[in-house]
Amino acid sequence: MNQLIHDLRREPLGACGPLLLVPDAVLLPEGPAAGTAVVVADGAFRAVGPAEELERTHPRLDPLRLPGHLLMPGFVDAHHHLTQSFGSALAYGEPSEIFRRVWVPLEGALDEESAYTAAKLAALEALRGGFTTVADAGNRTGVDVDVVASAARDAGIRCVLGLVCDDDAATRDRSVLDEAGGHLARYEGDPLVHASLAVSIPEAATEATLRATARLAAEAGATVQIHVNEHLAGVERSLVRHGLRPLEHLHRIGALGPQLLAAHATLLTPRELTLLADTGAAVSYNPVASAWKGNAVAPATAMAERGIRFGLGTDGTRGDGFRLADAAEFAQRIAYGLATGDSSCGAGWTWLEHATRGGADAVGLGARTGTVAAGLAADFLLVDVTNPELALSWDLPWELVRRGNRDQITAVFVAGRMRLWRGLPTGWDGPALVRRAAELAQAAVEGAPITRVHPTSTAARARDTTR
DSSP: OHHHHHHHHSSSTTOSOOEEEEEEEEEETTEEEETEEEEEETTEEEEEEEHHHHHHHOTTSOEEEEEEEEEEEOEEEEEEOGGGGGGGGGGTTOOSOHIIIIIHHHHHTOOHHHHHHHHHHHHHHHHHTTEEEEEEOOOOSSSOTHHHHHHHHHHTOEEEEEEEOOOOTTSOHHHHHHHHHHHHHHTTTOSSEEEEEEESSGGGSOHHHHHHHHHHHHHHTOOEEEEESOSHHHHHHHHHHHSSOHHHHHHHTTOOSTTEEEEEOOSOOHHHHHHHHHHTOEEEEOHHHHHHHOSOOOOHHHHHHHTOEEEEOOTTSOOOHHHHHHHHHHHHIIIIIHHHTOSSTTHHHHHHHHHTHHHHHHTTOTTTSSSOOTTSBOOEEEEEOOSTTTSSOSOHHHHHHHHOOGGGEEEEEETTEEEEETTEESSSOHHHHHHHHHHHHHHHHHHSOOOOSSOOHHHHHHHHHTO
């Protein structure tokens, strides 16, 4: 490993030539493969196969041996809000629909510097947790969305970047759609930023705009990110307004299809599961968000059984890919498995699959990343498997889900470049960013008209002890 870090740091970041990496094992779609190596060049996997064969066919490359390490695909966060990182803890202990009371006011208090810093801070946390891709569902800061794109690029993470296209009957749909078209064209050819459209919730846009954004995204091969069927209040508002549940409403107006990335989708009827399966729409299953401020847990094992496309998302709760995969399995076990005697709940491989390849597919990047395979982007992790949690391995997929954690990640690569080494970013000062973020967050939170239902834990404890 010392040789690896030496070779990758001796030249400017990303300037080093092709690499022949020889770990103990590589996590492939069919499972962990010992004796396997990869060739990385020009930001992509150029070859994946038996180590002896690749060493023979690439004689000019000095093998970089990685004893005690697993090379695996980077995690994909299928649902994030990068500019909300200043207030993550403000959601703790709060009831649902906190976006109205916390996130909208907080984002509205951010200027260009604070929005950039918040987004880069979130990207750093994601990289530390093994995420190589994040899908940002748009923001309401009022600053140019390219500020978030710049933060993602500077941090070195791949980003599916949403542009919020909310409107109402009083808004000229044409201006919203012009902005949407410009956003989709703006990032064509960008190596790390991939344009996406977003609507906060179905009721935040006119039917014409919902149809048009679906069409524009489909034509561009992009996604439309919409929070759908997340809370009881939202489902009930849709029933009152349209006589249909939100997902049913999107289907009726022609906005349900492969371009849709439905965030949360926790409250699904059997009919709505069928609609998702039949239309090819994708879901971001966000188990930690469900536990922290939701009404239900998305039926992910049922979605897997029906072939519904889905990835795993943090919703900005905590950027740790291993803990997210564990939460995904655990939430299914508590919500569905225990009551039915399902002791497997999809098994470990299901949650690794949807945290990586399935997530990449859900966010529209299945042809670009999510798998260790020749021709795909070299977005991967080097995971130390010599620690007490993973060294005695009998079923590595289960062990990674149940016992993996961010401390076991030695290095994170995105587009073939090392972006993180032992928890610290390469090429820029992570601790300095954290210090600046702390300063800016203090001012932003104090200046935002945030309304919390519950006091902080400290205040609640003081109140309870004085009774």
